[in-house]
Amino acid sequence: MAGDIRPDWWGKASAGAILGFGLALSLVGLYAYLGPGGIDAPTGRYSLMRHLEAFVWIAVFGFCFLFRSGRAAWAWLGAANLIAFAALFACRFYFFA
Amino acid sequence: MIRADIVKLYKAIHHWIGISCGFALFIAFYAGALTMFQEPIARWASPPAVGVAAVPLDDAPRLLELVAAAHPEAREEGITLHLRGHENEPARVTWKEDVPHQAGQPHEHVHWWATLKPDGTLLAKQEEPSELAEFINRIHMRVGIPLPWGSYFMGVISLLYGVALIAGVIVLLPSLTKDFLALRVGHNLKRMWLDAHNVVGITALPFHLVIAVTATAWGFGGPLWSAQESVIFGGKQKIVMKRDFFEHYAAPRPTGEAGVMMPPAQLLLRLNDQVPDFEPKVMVFKNFGDKAAAVKFVGAERGYVGDTSFGGVILSAVTGKLIKDNIASRQDPDRRASTVFYALHTGEYGGITIRWAYFFLGFSGAWLFYSGNLLWIETRRKRARKGGEVEQSRSTRLLGSGTVGVCLGCVAGLSLTIVAAKWLHGRIADLNHWHEIIYYAVFFASIAWAFACGAARSAVHLLWLCTVATIAIPLTTLAALLFPALGMWAYGSAATIGVDVVAFIGALCFAWMAIATARRIKHGPADSIWSIRKAGPATPPHKPAAVPAE
Amino acid sequence: MVTLALTLTMLGCACLYLASPNQKWLSLVPPRRPLLAVGSLLLIAGLASWIAALHPLAGVFVTLHVAMVCLSAFPYSAALRGVWRRN
Known part of the structure; x- marks a missing residue:
């Protein structure tokens, strides 16, 4: 297994930048719906969310190079995005519509 | 414990981000260190003026009345009464006036100050204050690129900087405990630069992580806001903002009926009764002379993280009763958390100690990028000699x-x-x-x-x-x-x-x-x-x- | 209170630096464990005084940032002294 990791700069970096942002937005969106106070929480949440988004984005971007290849990064992060966005939109359009 | 190929991979990431973003980060950190003393620099650069002391606080009611009568447009905008007597406060009272915006005009408003002449009449003058300190802050925030592109540019830089921090730590993990706090000066220049770079990077890591996260959030502030609005909230954010946020900061609307204003000295006493730990810097009178006139105290409560300029208490300028406030001790948890993030970037807590600590940390950050580039050069030089x-x-x-x-x-x-x-x-x-x-x-x-x-x-x-x-x-x-x-x-x-x-x-x-x-x-x-x-x-x-x- | 807190925090960091095997202040190797213990105690005392002077959260962050400045400055002070002596 050792030595199996491929650089795949563009594949991984694009996954980190694009899917990392998607994951940040959807996860923080879930916090907005499911966190304390729910979607009607006071407005302080909006500015807090930007910091949380930046944090998740940086973390995903930073660690996505640990995936074995660019394709693996896109596959795993894409799946995570799908699940997170599905949950977010379920909250937005169904549970808290 | 950590695979060599992973270290090699992250070393390449760290190098390339460092080389491509190092310049912008150096400027941001050096100018940022200076902004820690933005206020002293503004005071240093402000030309001598009448000063706050020219009108004692007890004579302020008369000054305010004269200003409100002679410049009615200032009543709506807000008349600022200065309390501290700093050199960058030209007189006891200042206000801004909107001007119709024209292309090529540097401001959308002009600044006025006013004082009392010895015979008790009003002396008001339009004069633009020094913007030196704001200019340094602009260099810090956007390295001098105009809005909004400078902001997006620094957003990208900050994002990559966060990635480079993660990469740098991963690269350093294998030798972290052995070389912690080591700084070996000697003939091995590469070793020396590496130590000099690592000492600063590792000991100040929490500071750098917070700066990277907050700077990314602010650099992409506008786009992130729109993305939240359209993806997460579906239009709700704007409505709630209008309801909550602006209500929180806005003074009550004028009624049109005249009212008797409470003198500033007495209003200060009323503030002290109702919010004991609050330290006001200035008082802003809104709708002076109206029955619904309000006074906003800008300042902060002692000892909180985020004693920022956002903190404020609004009292009725007629009765001195508390109308609303946005102070640290009474913020909701989310607002508190976001203020803490804000203040951890700007160093607005802990007084002068933190100003100095951030000043040094800012310089050490600038040094981090400078030494990083030198290290890269030194490394390449070795390779050139061998190959x-x-x-x-x-x-x-x-x-x-x-x-x-x-x-x-x-x-x-x-x-x-x-x-x-x-x-x-x-x-x-x-x-x-x-x-x-x-x-x-x-x-x-x-x-x-x-x-x-x-x-x-x-x-x-x-x-x-x-x-x-x-x-x-x-x-x-x-x-x-x-x-x-x-x-x-x-x-x-x-x-x-x-x-x-x-x-x-x-x-x-x-x-x-x-x-x-x-x-x-x-x-x-x-x-x-x-x-x-x-x-x-x-x-x-x-x-x-x-x-x-x- | 602020002066006391600052002194305690800085002294604590100095002890921690001396406890590091890479310290360059002293040519002899000082005993590690007692220094670590004293340093930690001083830092805790510093933290307590910062919290007493400010609010808990602000106290924690001030201690953290002062410690960061000290721990990055001490190695440089030792290195600069070394350069000074050699010249």
Whole structure:
């Protein structure tokens, strides 16, 4: 297994930048719906969310190079995005519509 | 424990982000360190004025009434009553006036101040305050690129900077415990630069992580806001913002009925009764003379993280009763958390201790990027010697020149533009515009000089330029004291003297660096871009990466 | 209170630095464990005084940042002294 990791700069970096942002937005969106106070929480949440988004984005971007290849990064992060966005939109359009 | 190929991968990431973003980050950190003393710099740069003390607080009611009568438009905008007597507060009372925006106009509003003449009549004057401190802050936030692109640019830079921090820690993990706090000075220059880089990077890591996260959030602030609105909230955010946020900060609407205003001194007592720990900096009167007139105290509660300028208490200016507030002790948890993030970036807590700590951490951050670039150059130099390749030295040479030009150009430019605040005041029409011209002229000239002369020579020249520009700050104050005919000023307050003292010490440091660099380029190893000697026969045969002009 | 807190925090960091195997202040190797213990105690005392002077959260962050400054400055002070002596 050792030595199996491929650089795949563009594949991984694009996954980190694009899917990392998607994951940040959807996860923080879930916090907005499911966190304390729910979607009607006071407005302080909006500015807090930007910091949380930046944090998740940086973390995903930073660690996505640990995936074995660019394709693996896109596959795993894409799946995570799908699940997170599905949950977010379920909250937005169904549970808290 | 950590695989060698992963370390190698992250080393490459760390290097490339460092090289591509290092310049912008150096400027942001150096200017950011200066913004820690934004207020003292603003006080240092503000020309002498009537001052707050000209009108005692007990006479303030009369002054406010005269202003409200003579300038009715100021009542809606808000009349600011200053309480501290700092040099950058031109008079007891100031206000802004909206002007119809025209293309090419630097402001959308003009500034006024007002005081009482000895005979008790009103003296009001329109005068633009020095924007030097704001200019330094703009350089810090957007390295001088206009909105909104400068903001997006720094967002990208900050995001990559966060990634580089993660990468750097991963690279360092294998040797972290062994080399923690080590700084080995010796003949192995690569070792020394690596240690110097790592010590700062690892010990200040929490600071850098917070800065990276908050700077990314702010750089992409607008786009993130829109994304939240359209993806998460579906239009709800705007409505709630209008309902909550603006209500929170806005003063009540005027009724149109006249009311009797409570004097400021009494309002201060009422504030102290109702919010005991609050320390106001200024009072802003909204709708002065109206029955629904309100006074907003801008300031902070002692001891909280985030004693920012956002904190405020609104009292009725008629009865002195608390209308609403936005103070740390009564914020909702989310607002509190977001204020904490904000303050951890701007250092708005813990008073003067944190200002100094952030000042040093900001410099250490700038040093991190400077030393990172030098380290890259030093590493490439070793490789060039082993492989005997020639074309590699070109990239190290260019990076060396760029590092020297951008970093030292920024330092010298900021120092000179600070100095200009005193020398050019009253001699030219638009000083705030000249601050920009001077900074950019020095900045770009330094870069050009660095590329023209090569890193080694220009480093010495530009370090001396930094020394001269920075020592000019206290010398200007001295000149103002000794030759009053020059029309400059010198204040006696601790804050403004502090600016001079810090600049003096900074200039000494630059001079020391200039001397050390001069010695190095003469006597240091010749097969380096930091040398003006040609590599002699003793050194391996490769192109001396010294000076392109030779 | 602030002066006391600052002194305690800085002294604590100095002890921690001396406890590091890479310290360059002293040529002899000082005993590690007692220094670590004293350093930690001083830091805790510093933290307590910061919290007493400010609010808990602010106290924690001030201690953290002062410690960061000290721990990055001490190695440099030792290195600069070394350079000074050699010249």
